[in-house]
Amino acid sequence: MVFLRLGKIPGNKQSTNFFTNEKEIGVSVFEFKNNLPILSNLNQLNSFALRREEPAFICSGDVIGIGNDEEPLIKNIKIIKSINYSKEDFLKIILDKLNQAFLSKSGDLDLIDRDLSRVFHSVKRTKTCTICKIEIDEFDNCDCKSKKNTYKYTKGKEIHEYIYAGIKFTNPVNGFDTLMGWKNKVAKI
Numbered sequence: 001m002v003f004l005r006l007g008k009i010p011g012n013k014q015s016t017n018f019f020t021n022e023k024e025i026g027v028s029v030f031e032f033k034n035n036l037p038i039l040s041n042l043n044q045l046n047s048f049a050l051r052r053e054e055p056a057f058i059c060s061g062d063v064i065g066i067g068n069d070e071e072p073l074i075k076n077i078k079i080i081k082s083i084n085y086s087k088e089d090f091l092k093i094i095l096d097k098l099n100q101a102f103l104s105k106s107g108d109l110d111l112i113d114r115d116l117s118r119v120f121h122s123v124k125r126t127k128t129c130t131i132c133k134i135e136i137d138e139f140d141n142c143d144c145k146s147k148k149n150t151y152k153y154t155k156g157k158e159i160h161e162y163i164y165a166g167i168k169f170t171n172p173v174n175g176f177d178t179l180m181g182w183k184n185k186v187a188k189i
């Protein structure tokens with residue numbers, strides 16, 4: 001089994017958890033298959049995006065636990081080779097994964113002044129007018145507002161949007177975990 005490590009191999013063979021600063025029990029890596037890293041949730045995808053400038057190594061090792069992002073933690077790490085990802089390689093891997101992981105997208109690729117080190121999450125809410133029954137963005141007003149003073153809205157739904165390089169992704173496929181951040185389940189063995 002081979003893995004992708006982004007970043008120098010820590011001297012004490014342990015990775016530091018980004019959220020707690022605590023040492024994890026092994027070196028944090030990505031699974032690597034068919035010449036591609038496996039990015040199986042949004043935390044892993046963000047972790048990959050964040051490390052674009054880091055040295056990259058294909059390595060082997062023994063899995064001894066699971067890190068905060070559900071990524072493998074390995075010991076007895078051996079570097080097989082170092083690899084060079086270009087910015088384009090990184091973008092392609094991330095965008096291909098986002099395209100697989102979400103059912104809907106809108107917007108065009110726009111790299112100007114974009115922070116490409118993570119996917120940005122925003123929550124939009126909707127509301128529905130009780131008179132014309134039209135569902136609109138929570139900060140908008142429907143057209144019947146101008147005609148009646150008694151309009152009312154009922155609470156709509158939350159729409160989670162995940163934005164990367166100008167493209168807005170919505171509707172994650174079943175099984176793709178979009179919860180970001182610290183999950184308090186480091187070093188599951």
Ligand SMILES: [Zn+2]
Binds near residue numbers: 129142143
């Ligand atoms: Zn209305």
